[in-house]
Structure formats: C-alpha cells, structure tokens
Amino acid sequence: MEDFSLRHDARQPAGGARKMAIVGVVASGNLEVLVERVVPERECLVEIRTTAEGFGAVWNAVVADFVDRYSPGGLKFSINDGGARPDTVSLRLAQAVRLMEVEQ
Amino acid sequence: MATWQLEREARDARVQAGSAVAKGKIVEARDATRLLEAIVRPGDRVCLEGDNQKQADLLSAALLSVDVAKVNNLHMVQSGVVLPEHLDVFERGVAKKLDFAYSGPQSARIATMLFGGKIELGAVHTYLELFARYFIDLTPNVALVAAVSADRDGNLYTGPNTEDTPTVVEATAFKDGVVVAQVNQIVDKVPRVDIPADRVHFIVEADKRFFVEPLFTRDPAAITEGQILTAMLAIKGIYGPYGVQRLNHGIGFSTAAIELLLPTYGEKLGLKGKVATHFALNPHPALIPAIESGWVKQIHSFGSEVGMENYIRARSDIYFTGADGSLRSNRAYCQTAGLYACDMFIGSTLQIDLQGNSSTVTTSRIAGFGGAPNMGADARGRRHPSEPWLKAGQEADPDGHVLLRRGRKLVVQIGETFGDKNVPLFVEKLDALELAEKLNLDLAPVMIYGDDVTHIVTEEGIANLLLCRSSDEREQAIRGIAGYTDVGRGRDLGQVQRLRERGVIRRPEDLGINPLDADRSILAARSIKDIVHWSGGLYEPPSKFRNW
Amino acid sequence: MSTTSMQAAIAPAALTSWYEASARTRVRLLLDPESFMEFVGPEKREVSPHLKVFDLPEQFDDGILVGHGSLGGSSVLIAAQEGSFMGGAFGEVHGAKLTGLLRAARDIGSMPVLILFDTGGVRLQEANAGELAIAEIMRAVIEARSAGAKVIGLIGGRAGCYGGGGLIAGCCSALAVSEQGRIAVSGPEVIETNRGVEEFDSRDRALVWRTMGGKHRRLLGAADAFVDDTIQAFRDAALVLLEQVGGFELSTLTNEQVRLEARLRDFGSCADAVDIWTAEGVADAGAVPALPVNQFIAVADHVRRISHDTR
Numbered sequence: 001m002e003d004f005s006l007r008h009d010a011r012q013p014a015g016g017a018r019k020m021a022i023v024g025v026v027a028s029g030n031l032e033v034l035v036e037r038v039v040p041e042r043e044c045l046v047e048i049r050t051t052a053e054g055f056g057a058v059w060n061a062v063v064a065d066f067v068d069r070y071s072p073g074g075l076k077f078s079i080n081d082g083g084a085r086p087d088t089v090s091l092r093l094a095q096a097v098r099l100m101e102v103e104q
Numbered sequence: 105m106a107t108w109q110l111e112r113e114a115r116d117a118r119v120q121a122g123s124a125v126a127k128g129k130i131v132e133a134r135d136a137t138r139l140l141e142a143i144v145r146p147g148d149r150v151c152l153e154g155d156n157q158k159q160a161d162l163l164s165a166a167l168l169s170v171d172v173a174k175v176n177n178l179h180m181v182q183s184g185v186v187l188p189e190h191l192d193v194f195e196r197g198v199a200k201k202l203d204f205a206y207s208g209p210q211s212a213r214i215a216t217m218l219f220g221g222k223i224e225l226g227a228v229h230t231y232l233e234l235f236a237r238y239f240i241d242l243t244p245n246v247a248l249v250a251a252v253s254a255d256r257d258g259n260l261y262t263g264p265n266t267e268d269t270p271t272v273v274e275a276t277a278f279k280d281g282v283v284v285a286q287v288n289q290i291v292d293k294v295p296r297v298d299i300p301a302d303r304v305h306f307i308v309e310a311d312k313r314f315f316v317e318p319l320f321t322r323d324p325a326a327i328t329e330g331q332i333l334t335a336m337l338a339i340k341g342i343y344g345p346y347g348v349q350r351l352n353h354g355i356g357f358s359t360a361a362i363e364l365l366l367p368t369y370g371e372k373l374g375l376k377g378k379v380a381t382h383f384a385l386n387p388h389p390a391l392i393p394a395i396e397s398g399w400v401k402q403i404h405s406f407g408s409e410v411g412m413e414n415y416i417r418a419r420s421d422i423y424f425t426g427a428d429g430s431l432r433s434n435r436a437y438c439q440t441a442g443l444y445a446c447d448m449f450i451g452s453t454l455q456i457d458l459q460g461n462s463s464t465v466t467t468s469r470i471a472g473f474g475g476a477p478n479m480g481a482d483a484r485g486r487r488h489p490s491e492p493w494l495k496a497g498q499e500a501d502p503d504g505h506v507l508l509r510r511g512r513k514l515v516v517q518i519g520e521t522f523g524d525k526n527v528p529l530f531v532e533k534l535d536a537l538e539l540a541e542k543l544n545l546d547l548a549p550v551m552i553y554g555d556d557v558t559h560i561v562t563e564e565g566i567a568n569l570l571l572c573r574s575s576d577e578r579e580q581a582i583r584g585i586a587g588y589t590d591v592g593r594g595r596d597l598g599q600v601q602r603l604r605e606r607g608v609i610r611r612p613e614d615l616g617i618n619p620l621d622a623d624r625s626i627l628a629a630r631s632i633k634d635i636v637h638w639s640g641g642l643y644e645p646p647s648k649f650r651n652w
Numbered sequence: 653m654s655t656t657s658m659q660a661a662i663a664p665a666a667l668t669s670w671y672e673a674s675a676r677t678r679v680r681l682l683l684d685p686e687s688f689m690e691f692v693g694p695e696k697r698e699v700s701p702h703l704k705v706f707d708l709p710e711q712f713d714d715g716i717l718v719g720h721g722s723l724g725g726s727s728v729l730i731a732a733q734e735g736s737f738m739g740g741a742f743g744e745v746h747g748a749k750l751t752g753l754l755r756a757a758r759d760i761g762s763m764p765v766l767i768l769f770d771t772g773g774v775r776l777q778e779a780n781a782g783e784l785a786i787a788e789i790m791r792a793v794i795e796a797r798s799a800g801a802k803v804i805g806l807i808g809g810r811a812g813c814y815g816g817g818g819l820i821a822g823c824c825s826a827l828a829v830s831e832q833g834r835i836a837v838s839g840p841e842v843i844e845t846n847r848g849v850e851e852f853d854s855r856d857r858a859l860v861w862r863t864m865g866g867k868h869r870r871l872l873g874a875a876d877a878f879v880d881d882t883i884q885a886f887r888d889a890a891l892v893l894l895e896q897v898g899g900f901e902l903s904t905l906t907n908e909q910v911r912l913e914a915r916l917r918d919f920g921s922c923a924d925a926v927d928i929w930t931a932e933g934v935a936d937a938g939a940v941p942a943l944p945v946n947q948f949i950a951v952a953d954h955v956r957r958i959s960h961d962t963r
Contacts, residue, residue: 001707022694025674025736026711034694034712051709052526058588078697080709085522086588087330087563091619098620630669633831641942650857652831652865652941 004056005047006063010073013041016101023095031081031089035096041074050081062086066093075100111280118143118246118282119305129258130290131308136166139306141174143282144246150199151244151276154184155267155435156206156474157317157407160250162286162310164189167248172197179203181242183231183268183435185210185472187315194223203242205229206474208319215470218543228470228549230477232439235268238275247276247283250314253294254287258301261294264408264416264431265316269299271436277303288313295428318410318646320386322360324629325651330520333563333612333622335361338450338518339370341566341615342559343379346492346514350382352442352479354451358518358561362450363390364627367397384442384479387412387423387431389645393628393638395422405431406438406475415642435475442479447492448514449479453551454523455531458579458591460554460569462517463536470539473551480552482513496558499570512570515552518561521587529562530582530591554578562587563619565611572608584609666884670808671832673883675717675732678768681883682806682890683721683730690719692749700743702778711737714745718753724891728764729757729801735770735811742816743775747785754792757801764802764894767824772839773815786816793823797900802826804893806886807833807875808866814839825897825963828877828889829866831945835874836864862925862941867948871929871940872915876958880945897963908962932956 014037024032031050039045046063066072070093077096081089121142125135140163144150152167153160167175168189178199185191185207193199194217203226207214217223229237238244249272252263262269277283284306285299335358342348343362353359366380376399383403385391389412394400403422408431416423416431426432442449453462464471486493493511497504500512519529540548560567560582567581577599584600586592603609612619629635632649665681673681679688692698694712703710715737720729731750733740750767757765774782793803805821807813808830813821818837821827829835838846840854853859862868870878877893879885898904922928929937932955943951 001704001709020693020695022676022712025734026709027736030736032694032711036695049709058593061588061593078712080711082709083526085330085520085526087521091329095620624672625667625669630672636942637944647856647858650861652858652861652867 001049001051002053003047003049004059005045006060008044008046008063008067010042010044010067011071013073014071014075014097014100018100018102021096021099023099024092026080026082028082029084029088031079031084031092033092033096034078035100036076036078037074037100039074039076043074044072045076046079047077048079048081050079050083052081052083058086062089066090070094070097072097115280115282118145122282122306126306128256129305129307130256131306133162133308133311136162136308137169139284139308140167141170143284143306144170144175144178146175147177147179148245149179149181149242151182151238151247151272152180152190153247153249153268153272154182154186154190155265155407156184157319158250158265158267159184159187159315160248160286161187161189161315162308163248163250163284167198168192168196170198176200179226181234181238181244183234184208185214186317191217200224201226203227203229203234203237204472205231205234206472208471211469211471215468218470228472230473231435231475232443232478235271235436238271243279243281244272244276245281247272247281249273249283249285251285251287251299253289253291254285254304254307255291255294255301258285258304258307259294259297260285260287260299260304261296262298264413264433266298266433267407267435270434273299273303282306284308286310286314295430296426298426298432316410318649320355320388320409321411321645321649322355322357322388322390323632323649324360324364324390324627324634325631327357327361327364327624327627329622329624330563331358331361332365332624332626333617333619334358334518334520334561335365336369336617336622337566337612337615338362338516338561339365339375340373340617341610342448342514342516342561343370344373344375346448346495348379348448348492348514350446350490351380351448351450352384352446353388354449354476356452356519358452358520359450360388360390361627363388363394364629366394366399367628368626370399371397384438384446387416389632389635389643390629392635392643395419396638397628404438404441405433406435407433410646411644414644415639418642439475439478442475443481443483444486446479446513447490448516449476450516450518451476451480452519453517454529455534455536456517456529456560456582457531457534457554458582459575460517460557460560460578460582461534461550462552462557463534463548463550465534465536465539465549467535467538467542470549473549476551480515481556482515486511486513496570499568512558514558515556516559516561517552517557521562521564521589521592528589528591530586530589532591560585564592565609565614568608568610571606577603577608581608664883665887666882668883669881670830670883670886671810671881674736675734675768675770678883678886679717679719679721679730679732682766682768682887683723683728684725688719688721688730690717691753692718698745700745700778702743702781706777708777714743714749715740716746716749718749723766723887723894728766729753730766730768732768733770733809733811735809738775739772740770740809740811740817741772741775742782742785743778744781744785746775747782747789751785751788751792754789754796754803757796757803758792758799761799761801764804765796766890767803767805767820768809769805769807769813769817769821770809770811771813771815771817772811773817783816786819789820790823793820797825800899802894802897804828804890804897806890807835808879808881808886809833812836812839812864825900826876826893827869827874828879828886828893829869829875830879830881830885831866832881833866833869834861834864835869840864858941867940867952868925868928870952871932871934871956873911873956873958878945878949878952904963911962
C-alpha cells in the first residue's frame with residue numbers, strides 16, 4: 001500500500017451545499033471516493049491510499065487535470081484505491097463532485 | 105512425348121492406395137491413420153482444416169499418429185493453428201513448414217517453437233491472402249476437412265459452420281488433390297449439399313462431434329462504464345455523422361457495447377434505419393436486441409456461433425440460410441464482403457503506436473492476423489461510391505478533384521487507454537517490431553497499418569486521422585486521446601488544443617456526451633439471460649455463459 | 653423489452669438491477685426517497701483494524717452500511733452488505749455494525765429490520781472475529797424477533813448469501829430472493845474441494861444455480877418470496893412480507909421443525925434439484941431454470957404456498 005496527499009489551490013468553491021458524499025467501492029480496478037466539505041474554500045485536498053505502488057506521477061496528473069476542470073474548492077477527497085485505471089479515477093472524482101452538487 | 109497429366113495420375117494412385125482401407129469412400133475412425141499413411145506423401149502440402157471455429161480434430165489426431173518413416177516433412181497450409189495437435193505434428197517431425205493466418209490459443213507455443221527452430225515459417229497471412237495462395241502457389245495436395253454429416257456418395261453437409269471448407273476443397277479437388285472429410289455422422293440423405301460428392305474422396309465417421317469454440321459470445325455483464333463511453337462516442341461521433349450502414353464489428357467488449365446501445369442510445373439519437381443495417385459479421389449474440397428492435401436488415405457471416413442455431417433458423421430474413429433452414433457461412437465470401445462492400449470496420453487492438461500502426465502481437469505471442477487486416481484496410485480496387493466512403497475521401501483530400509478523388513473506408517480502432525492489467529494501449533514502439541528483429545522477419549506483423557486507420561476512439565475522445573495533414577499532426581492527434589498513458593502525457597498541449605478546435609480531436613463534451621451518463625443501465629441487455637429473453641428463448645447459450 | 657436510460661430517469665427503482673447495484677444504491681432506492689439516515693457512516697472511518705496488517709485496502713464503511721429509514725411510510729432499520737468489497741465478507745467492524753443494529757431493534761421491540769445480504773461468509777483475514785460476529789448476529793436476530801421485531805432478508809447480489817450469511821438468513825423471519833440470489837452455507841468451490849468434483853462440479857454453472865439459486869430456494873420453501881431482479885420488486889416484496897409475517901412464538905419453531913423434517917423425508921433421496929421439483933409436482937421440472945420470472949412465480953405459487961406460521 002502507498003499513501004500520499006495532494007493539495008491544490010482552487011479557482012472557486014465547489015457548487016452545492018452538501019457536506020459529505022461517497023461514491024465507488026474498493027475492489028480490484030475500482031476505488032471509493034469520500035468527499036467532505038471541510039477545507040478552506042479556495043483549497044482542495046486529495047488523500048490517496050492505493051494498492052498500486054509507484055504511480056505517483058500519474059496520480060499527480062489525474063488530480064491536477066481534475067482540479068483544473070472542476071475547481072472543487074473547499075472539498076477534501078479521501079480515496080481508497082484497489083488499483084483503478086486513471087480514467088476510472090477521473091470518473092469517480094467527477095461523480096463525487098456531482099453528488100456534492102445534488103440537493104439533499 | 106511430354107506427359108501432361110502426371111498430377112492426375114498421382115492423385116489416382118493415392119486414392120487407389122487409400123481405397124485399401126475404405127469401403128467405397130467410407131473409412132472407419134480407427135483406420136484414419138492408416139488412410140493418411142496411404143494417401144499422404146513426404147513433403148506434401150497439407151491443409152488440416154483448422155478454421156477460426158471448426159476443427160477437424162479426429163483427423164488432426166490421426167495425422168499426429170502416422171509412422172514418421174512414411175509421412176514426414178509436410179508443409180502445413182491452414183488458416184487456423186488452434187489445437188495442440190496442430191503444433192505437435194511439428195514436434196514429431198511429421199510436418200516441417202507452416203503457412204497460416206490465425207493462432208489464437210496456440211499463440212504462445214507457436215512463438216516458442218519458432219524461436220526454437222521447430223517450425224520453418226512460410227508466412228503469417230490474412231485469411232483472404234492465404235485462400236488466394238491456395239490457388240496460386242500453396243495449393244494443397246491433401247485436404248483434411250470437417251463436416252456435420254455425409255451421405256454414402258460423399259456429399260457433405262457442413263452445418264452452420266461452413267467457414268473455410270468450400271475454399272479448401274475447391275483448391276484441392278480441382279487441382280488433383282485428395283479430400284478427406286471427418287463427419288459427425290453418415291446419413292442416407294444430407295440436409296443440404298455444401299460440398300458435392302465428386303470433390304470428396306474419403307469420409308471418416310468420427311466417434312464424437314468436431315470441436316467448435318464459442319468465440320463470439322461476449323457476456324454483457326462484463327461490459328464496463330469505460331467501454332460504454334467509447335461506444336457512445338463511436339455511435340454519436342462516427343456512425344451518425346458518416347451514416348455508416350454497411351460494416352463489420354470486431355469481437356471486443358467495446359463493439360459489443362455498441363451493439364447493445366443501438367436499441368437504446370442509438371434509438372434516442374434517431375439513428376434507427378440510418379446506420380448499422382447491413383453487416384459482414386459472425387452471428388454475435390449481442391446483436392440480438394438490435395435485430396429484434398428492427399435495426400438490422402441483413403448479415404452475412406464468416407462462421408457461426410454456438411447456441412445461435414435456432415435463432416438464426418427463425419430469423420432467415422436477416423441471415424443467409426440453406427434449403428434446410430440452417431445458417432450457411434462462408435469465410436472467403438464474407439471476407440471479400442468485408443473488404444469491398446463495407447464502409448466501416450471498427451475493432452479493438454492491443455497496441456497502437458504514434459502513427460496509428462496497430463498490432464496484437466506481443467514479444468511472446470504470435471496470434472496471427474485472421475481477418476482483421478482485410479476488414480481494416482482500404483480496398484484500393486473499390487469502385488462503387490457510397491456516402492460514408494465519399495465523405496471520408498473528401499476529408500482526407502479536400503482539394504482533390506471531386507470526380508477523381510478516391511473514397512476511403514472508415515477504419516476505426518476503439519479501446520480504452522489502459523487495457524487488461526492496466527497495460528497501456530498506446531506505445532512509442534510496437535512489440536511487433538521487437539519480435540521481427542528477434543526472429544529476423546522481413547516484415548513486422550502489423551495488424552492494421554497507420555495509413556489505413558481513419559479514427560481512433562478512446563474514453564478521452566475521437567481522433568480523426570483523415571483530417572491530419574502531417575505526421576506530426578497525426579502523432580499529436582493520437583497523443584491527444586491517449587489519456588494518462590506515457591504517450592498521452594507526452595502531448596503538446598497547445599497543438600492538441602488547436603487540433604481540437606479544428607475538430608480533429610473531439611472530446612465527449614464536444615459531442616454533447618456527459619461521461620457520467622455512461623452507465624450500464626443504458627445497455628439493452630445486461631446479462632446473457634437478457635439476451636435469451638430478447639431472442640424469445642431461441643438463443644441457447646453454452647453452459648459456461650449461464651448464471652441460472 | 654425496452655429498458656432505456658430515459659426511462660431510468662423516471663422510475664429508477666423499477667429499472668435498476670438489484671444484482672448490479674451497489675449496497676448504497678439498493679438502500680437509497682429501496683427505502684422511501686431521502687429517508688435513509690446512516691449510523692456510523694463512512695466519514696467516521698471505522699475501518700477494519702486487521703486489513704492493514706495484511707497490506708490490504710480498507711473501505712470506510714468496512715463493506716456494510718446500517719441505519720434507519722422509512723418504507724411505505726413506516727420506520728425500519730436497515731443493513732446492506734457491499735458484495736464487491738472483499739466479497740461482502742464479515743469482519744470485526746462489519747459484524748459489529750450489524751449486531752448493534754439488531755440490538756437496537758431488540759431494544760425498540762417493534763421496528764422491523766431489513767438485511768440486504770451480499771456475502772461470501774467470513775473474511776479470512778479476520779476469521780476469529782468474523783466467526784464470533786456470526787454467532788453474535790444469530791443471537792441478536794433471535795433476540796430481536798423475540799422482542800417483536802420482524803427481520804426480513806433480501807438476497808439477490810453478486811456474492812450471494814454464503815457461509816455465516818447463510819446461517820443468519822436461516823434465522824430471519826422471512827426471505828425474499830431473486831433468480832440471481834444464491835443461498836447456501838458451503839459454496840460450490842468449497843464443496844468440490846472437500847468432496848470431489850464427482851460430488852459437485854463448481855464449474856457447471858447450471859448445476860450451481862439450480863442447487864443454490866433463488867428458484868430452488870423458493871420451491872423448497874426456504875425463501876418466502878421470489879422476485880424479479882429490480883430494486884422495486886424487492887421493495888414490493890419487503891412490504892408484503894412485513895404484512896404477512898406472523899409473530900415469533902414457541903409454536904413457530906416447532907412448526908419449522910416439522911417443516912424441515914418433512915422436507916428431509918420427502919426429498920432426502922433426491923440426487924438433483926430437478927428431482928425435487930418433479931417430486932413437488934412441477935409439471936416440466938427441467939424447464940424451470942429457463943422460465944421467465946412471472947411464469948416461475950405462477951408455478952411456484954401453484955406447487956408451494958408459503959405458510960407464515962413457521963421459521
């Protein structure tokens with residue numbers, strides 16, 4: 001297992017008012033993303049715990065693109081990863097942001 | 105005086121020798137090896153019918169058991185190297201040289217034997233190419249084929265898996281060769297005559313049915329969201345805009361997803377009747393929902409598929425069937441159809457390089473080509489116009505003279521940027537090149553050449569290579585849809601952005617597709633059982649695909 | 653058939669496959685809209701204390717969610733296992749969450765419990781804790797029922813309901829199962845490993861399903877309701893079972909004993925599920941696996957009416 005966290009500045013706060021959401025499951029090639037509105041609204045924090053070691057550069061690229069595209073300010077993403085492919089990671093992150101925008 | 109009928113005399117002598125173990129044309133299964141020892145000569149070219157699906161397994165075993173002092177150094181000329189026996193004959197010294205097209209399950213062993221010098225390789229062909237050579241310089245002396253039944257005269261009924269048999273028999277029987285058929289049973293009257301008796305010299309009644317592999321069944325339960333997204337991109341970004349009606353699909357999960365999205369997503373886009381109406385295609389179970397929803401008008405098939413027999417019989421408006429009602433497939437005709445009469449091929453591959461060359465070869469596996477290169481190649485001899493063909497030609501050469509400009513077949517590679525076990529689809533250098541260097545081949549085994557590929561579809565978007573004007577643009581277009589692979593991360597961001605503005609690269613959002621909508625709930629069938637229901641119970645899947 | 657995404661937006665529960673849905677989706681669509689309130693949710697990060705030792709990934713809810721919600725306007729307690737995380741297997745935290753829920757049901761006394769099983773049994777990496785959890789849960793089910801709570805099991809997930817899950821299911825007031833649901837203690841591979849392929853060929857998928865699958869469990873009377881593979885169908889079945897299930901008395905257990913003895917007497921010599929169905933009076937037993945849901949329910953209701961005085 002490998003742990004690391006990535007902190008980014010965000011252009012603007014994420015939409016919606018929901019405090020917490022979770023998507024995905026931890027399985028081979030899949031991951032869960034727990035998202036919480038707990039950091040300053042111009043920041044974004046992604047904490048990753050993954051079974052696939054040595055992919056730090058790819059995680060960096062995926063998360064940087066994600067933050068650039070969705071500007072999820074104020075959100076902390078906690079990821080348990082079962083070795084998902086980068087496109088699956090992007091998809092789950094996008095799903096997590098969308099869930100936070102849904103009225104509850 | 106010159107003698108001009110030596111081959112005929114030799115053939116008659118072989119048949120005469122074989123008759124010693126036959127009653128009429130009929131040979132007992134236990135005498136099959138003796139028959140082969142009588143009719144096969146050292147150094148003969150032999151076609152041991154190994155097709156994509158159907159296997160003359162009894163005759164394979166019989167050939168493997170011959171006395172090597174009598175039968176040796178054979179030159180095997182067969183499309184499929186599928187059974188272990190197909191390679192065992194080389195280990196034993198029965199055979200020496202090999203010309204083939206496809207080696208699916210034996211791909212690792214064939215590579216090892218080539219490296220070890222156990223096999224002298226002629227060439228790896230496409231199906232159509234090998235069939236063509238049967239009539240020029242690889243004509244078999246002996247053909248060992250498989251059929252469902254024979255009558256006592258030797259008329260053969262091949263059943264739905266006719267596949268290569270007519271081509272092999274044509275080349276052999278009409279050039280003074282000997283044809284031996286293994287059949288599941290001998291009957292008084294065959295349901296239909298696929299091969300006339302005067303082309304068949306011996307019949308062996310097998311003790312069990314010949315082996316057929318269900319190669320074209322894809323369980324919808326295994327289709328992923330990523331594959332659904334690529335399928336949505338292909339339908340909305342290629343099928344629709346080009347109006348592709350005549351096409352061939354590969355056997356991967358992305359194309360299975362396309363088949364299962366036609367009646368749902370395709371319907372919503374208003375494409376019914378406008379695309380995907382005529383196919384050169386094996387009877388894919390995944391296409392049943394589209395057929396039942398009225399999308400498909402006609403399908404011609406290379407072979408058949410296990411479990412589809414009753415469905416095909418009941419849907420003769422769609423499939424080609426014989427007087428007996430069962431499917432008539434024919435690989436040579438269907439390959440020709442795919443090459444000349446289809447406007448699009450769409451399929452997946454294992455590796456794509458920076459110019460769009462693709463290959464399914466890895467350094468330890470030589471899977472052969474099968475039919476994909478014929479499907480996935482522009483037919484330079486094509487002369488009839490069609491809308492998608494002309495539109496693709498116009499995109500490739502917008503300044504050319506309208507009446508002199510060639511059209512282009514759409515050759516689409518579809519896949520996810522990372523495949524099985526997170527192996528990247530895009531590479532700087534194909535493994536096929538490394539293999540060619542290691543084996544000293546004159547030609548690297550490239551499945552589809554980059555200059556034939558028109559589009560590449562991944563979950564990141566579509567690259568339209570027809571619109572690229574330089575090899576540098578091509579490379580950036582490919583990098584621009586290669587996701588987070590090393591190739592993808594090596595892109596020039598500015599150039600990719602400009603290609604996107606020109607429509608060379610189209611992202612899901614450019615096509616109005618939200619990746620979050622790529623959900624399994626939009627598949628017309630999500631399980632094999634769903635497909636069975638769509639078929640009204642006519643489709644009978646093999647046990648390994650059941651979960652009920 | 654006309655399942656489309658467009659319709660999915662209108663009536664999700666009716667068009668969402670139970671088999672394919674995650675535990676969270678099942679709970680969300682099974683209960684009345686927006687009524688679910690989770691206990692010890694993922695944000696609490698109550699993960700397994702054992703998986704780290706094996707360098708295995710954790711899941712924030714340890715593969716089960718428990719909570720409270722309403723079903724048809726009435727309050728229910730609910731637990732759902734996530735079959736995709738470690739096969740839905742019971743570990744220490746996973747088990748404790750279900751035990752706690754059932755004890756709450758015992759203390760309240762009148763609020764029913766829905767258990768959405770999806771499990772291969774006990775998690776190997778925390779086997780002792782898992783086995784203890786199974787025992788605690790079985791006791792807690794019985795205590796909850798004794799206190800007046802109905803405990804309904806819903807089974808139709810990818811992992812089936814195996815091992816300790818099969819034992820717990822046997823303690824419930826009633827079970828609803830779909831064709832995809834399998835209920836047993838020993839799984840196909842376990843039987844084959846211990847007794848040989850002649851006894852049970854785990855790769856014969858048709859054999860696995862007709863021996864352990866939902867249709868067989870319904871025809872045997874082990875499951876009280878057979879439903880289509882949609883969340884709506886499970887919701888409807890849960891509502892009906894909550895209406896029908898009787899109280900939990902000594903007579904319930906003695907009736908159950910009589911039922912089980914009769915089952916052994918009538919079918920003990922059958923070698924295959926098809927023989928049992930034939931013995932039960934199913935006209936064309938061989939055709940049962942292929943029967944569509946509605947036709948099967950008609951056949952099942954004809955040959956075996958469920959009496960709710962047992963369990």
